[in-house]
Amino acid sequence: MHSYTEENYLKAIYRLSNKTDKGVSTNSIAERMETKASSVTDMLKKLSEKKLINYKKYQGVTLTKKGKQVAVSIIRKHRLWEYFLVEHLNFNWDQVHPVAEELEHIKSELLIERLDEFLNYPKYDPHGDPIPDKEGNFPIPSRIKLTEMSKGQKSVILGVMENAASFLQYLDKLGLNIGTEVKVVEKHNFDNSIDLLINNKQTVHVSHEVARNIFVSN
Amino acid sequence: MHSYTEENYLKAIYRLSNKTDKGVSTNSIAERMETKASSVTDMLKKLSEKKLINYKKYQGVTLTKKGKQVAVSIIRKHRLWEYFLVEHLNFNWDQVHPVAEELEHIKSELLIERLDEFLNYPKYDPHGDPIPDKEGNFPIPSRIKLTEMSKGQKSVILGVMENAASFLQYLDKLGLNIGTEVKVVEKHNFDNSIDLLINNKQTVHVSHEVARNIFVSN
DNA sequence: ATTATTTTTTAGACTTATCTAAAAATATTT
DNA sequence: AAATATTTTTAGATAAGTCTAAAAAATAAT
Numbered sequence: 106m107h108s109y110t111e112e113n114y115l116k117a118i119y120r121l122s123n124k125t126d127k128g129v130s131t132n133s134i135a136e137r138m139e140t141k142a143s144s145v146t147d148m149l150k151k152l153s154e155k156k157l158i159n160y161k162k163y164q165g166v167t168l169t170k171k172g173k174q175v176a177v178s179i180i181r182k183h184r185l186w187e188y189f190l191v192e193h194l195n196f197n198w199d200q201v202h203p204v205a206e207e208l209e210h211i212k213s214e215l216l217i218e219r220l221d222e223f224l225n226y227p228k229y230d231p232h233g234d235p236i237p238d239k240e241g242n243f244p245i246p247s248r249i250k251l252t253e254m255s256k257g258q259k260s261v262i263l264g265v266m267e268n269a270a271s272f273l274q275y276l277d278k279l280g281l282n283i284g285t286e287v288k289v290v291e292k293h294n295f296d297n298s299i300d301l302l303i304n305n306k307q308t309v310h311v312s313h314e315v316a317r318n319i320f321v322s323n
Numbered sequence: 324m325h326s327y328t329e330e331n332y333l334k335a336i337y338r339l340s341n342k343t344d345k346g347v348s349t350n351s352i353a354e355r356m357e358t359k360a361s362s363v364t365d366m367l368k369k370l371s372e373k374k375l376i377n378y379k380k381y382q383g384v385t386l387t388k389k390g391k392q393v394a395v396s397i398i399r400k401h402r403l404w405e406y407f408l409v410e411h412l413n414f415n416w417d418q419v420h421p422v423a424e425e426l427e428h429i430k431s432e433l434l435i436e437r438l439d440e441f442l443n444y445p446k447y448d449p450h451g452d453p454i455p456d457k458e459g460n461f462p463i464p465s466r467i468k469l470t471e472m473s474k475g476q477k478s479v480i481l482g483v484m485e486n487a488a489s490f491l492q493y494l495d496k497l498g499l500n501i502g503t504e505v506k507v508v509e510k511h512n513f514d515n516s517i518d519l520l521i522n523n524k525q526t527v528h529v530s531h532e533v534a535r536n537i538f539v540s541n
Numbered sequence: 542a543t544t545a546t547t548t549t550t551t552a553g554a555c556t557t558a559t560c561t562a563a564a565a566a567t568a569t570t571t
Numbered sequence: 572a573a574a575t576a577t578t579t580t581t582a583g584a585t586a587a588g589t590c591t592a593a594a595a596a597a598t599a600a601t
Contacts, residue, residue, distance in 0.1 A: 110558065131579055144559055146580055151557090163566060163579060194437035204431045213422045219412035328588065349549055362589055364550055369587090381549060381596060 107155075109210050112179050114138065114148050115157060118168055119176035128165025177241040183209040184230035185220055191231040192224065198231040198283075199273035232273075233264015233283050233320060251287070251299070251311070251319040259288045260321040267318040276319075279309050287321065325373075327428050330397050331356065332366050333375060336386055337394035346383025395459040400435055401427040402448035407438060409449040416449040416501075417491035450491075451482015451501050451538055469505070469517065469529070469537040477506045478539040485536040494537075497527050505539065 107115075117137045121129040131149070135142045153160040157172035168176060186208040190196040196204075211217075218239065228244045230236055235243045248263045262285045265273070276282065280303050290308060291300040297313035311319075325333075335355045339347040349367070353360045371378040375390035386394060404426040408414040414422075429435075436457065446462040448454055453461045466481045480503045483491070494500065498521050508526060509518040515531035529537075 108557080132577090140558095141560065142579065143561080143581080147558075190434070194434070194441055196433070196437070200433070204429070204434055207429045207431075208426075211422070211425045213425075215414070215418070216408070216412070216422055219408075219414070223412055326587080350547090358588095359590065360549065361551080361591080365588075 106212070107157075107175060110148070111152060111155075111157070112175065112210060114145075114152060115168065115172055115176040116179050118158065118166060119173065119180070122168060128159075128167050130165050134166075174241060177237050179209050181237045181239075181241075182211070182217055184234055184236040185217065185224060185227070187230045187232070188224055188227045188236070189220060192227075197273075197277075199270040199277075201231060202268055202270070229264065229283075231283070232268055233262070246320075247323045248320040249323045251316040251321050252297070252313060254289045254299075254321060256289050256292050259286065260323075261286050262319060263322050264320040265318055266320065272315075272318065275315070279311065280304075280307065281309070281311075281319065324430070325375075325393060328366070329370060329373075329375070330393065330428060332363075332370060333386065333390055333394040334397050336376065336384060337391065337398070340386060346377075346385050348383050352384075392459060395455050397427050399455045399457075399459075400429070402452055402454040403435065403438055403442060403445070405448045405450070406442055406445045406454070410442065410445075415491075415495075417488035417495075419449060420486055420488070447482065447501075449501070450486050451480070464538075465541045466538040467541045469534040469539050470515070470531060472507045472517075472539060474507050474510050477504065478541075479504050480537060481540050482538040483536055484538065490533075490536065493533070497529065498522075498525065499527070499529075499537070 114134070117134055118129050121133050121137065131142050131145045134149075135145045138145070149158065149160050149166055152158045152172070153166075156169055157175065158166045158168055160166045183205045186205040187201040190201045190204060191198060221239070226238075227236055235246055237243045246263070250266075251262075254260060262281060262283055264283065265276070281287070281301075286304050288302040288305075289299055290302050293299070297316075299311050299313075299316050300308055301311060302308050332352070335352055336347050339351050339355065349360050349363045352367075353363045356363070367376065367378050367384055370376045370390070371384075374387055375393065376384045376386055378384045401423045404423040405419040408419045408422060409416060439457070444456075445454055453464055455461045464481075468484075469480075472478060480499060480501055482501065483494070499505070499519075504522050506520040506523075507517055508520050511517070515534075517529050517531075517534050518526055519529060520526050
């Protein structure tokens with residue numbers, strides 16, 4: 106069907122598409138895939154021939170319906186496996202990504218349906234990212250960035266934008282996890298950092314950079 | 324580390340080694356891998372350079388200690404995944420092989436250790452094949468072929484030698500599964516077929532070809 | 542022990558995905 | 572708008588794994 110590599114390109118293009126409404130540039134793909142622009146161009150031609158992307162030279166690319174379907178199905182597999190690893194094999198949330206990166210390419214349809222059933226159709230992965238269903242529909246998330254909360258407001262952490270292990274470990278250290286209750290005690294204008302009261306117990310200080318990578322319930 | 328393809332060659336050589344005490348021939352590998360002898364030769368050179376096999380031109384190959392370790396670890400992963408698929412995802416025993424064939428190449432050490440723990444350290448896969456432990460040691464099997472049973476003897480089915488889906492489905496139809504109690508009612512000399520009483524209920528007739536692919540407890 | 546057959550290896554070509562270096566197109570600056 | 576800089580594409584090479592066709596070695600047959 107599609108090669109491991111093709112699937113990874115489609116996934117990368119999908120992710121980048123969500124950040125702009127224009128076409129995705131060759132360089133941005135190269136950067137994300139940690140490869141060279143010339144390699145990207147070669148692959149774009151191939152994906153275009155397979156009708157997985159819309160591609161005109163120098164114009165940037167968008168996914169076709171078919172391409173989007175493939176991308177979403179890979180993301181679905183990735184997140185279901187992450188959920189499995191954390192819930193059943195006792196992985197930490199900062200350990201699952203590289204393993205799921207491999208598991209997401211296992212081909213069997215039956216496997217992923219049965220896994221979904223076994224896990225009881227989870228809606229969010231361990232990082233709080235939404236898991237699309239079999240038809241490719243995402244659960245409607247009602248969440249805002251932590252930076253958008255106002256002073257005195259209370260909320261619950263739903264997920265993160267950045268999945269790097271180092272970031273997740275830092276959050277663990279601060280005591281910030283999925284489900285943690287937070288209240289904005291103070292917002293500092295000079296650097297946009299925030300003082301948070303967590304679970305009505307201790308207070309922690311988070312930088313703007315950290316806060317903008319955390320989603321809370323709305 | 325080792326490529327998907329290298330791992331498959333090592334697995335094939337390991338399996339073939341168990342059938343002869345001489346070195347494994349190029350042609351036999353080619354047949355098993357459904358590839359051409361010339362491709363096999365190329366790969367043998369590569370595996371030899373990596374010290375995974377002992378190879379001298381025209382002589383046939385054997386696995387080195389290192390090569391055997393890799394092969395056994397792949398088999399371990401394959402069988403643990405098969406067990407998972409049948410026990411937790413409700414796969415039938417004739418559906419698991421192709422999926423496990425992919426899953427066995429997932430690299431994470433932690434994954435397979437945790438999976439083993441989650442499954443409660445099973446000793447046999449759904450086909451009755453022994454699962455080596457982390458150190459590569461197989462459980463000592465005490466089993467004989469169904470063809471070796473004598474008239475009147477009672478026993479329990481422990482496993483099969485042939486894993487083709489069509490064969491497994493045929494066994495299902497006959498009512499023969501892992502754990503099924505069988506008693507040899509009659510052995511027919513002219514074609515070596517056997518009449519079996521299963522679970523003290525119905526009697527079935529199995530050909531020599533079928534019987535020699537079934538393992539029973541000793 | 543020579544010939545014939547089978548097995549195995551070599552040589553050269555193809556495919557997929559990658560790279561470097563250079564050319565072409567687009568964007569930015571003055 | 573001309574010059575400069577950036578982005579993207581092309582051309583040609585490389586590595587892994589495969590293939591066909593032919594050569595070399597080993598085995599079997601007369």
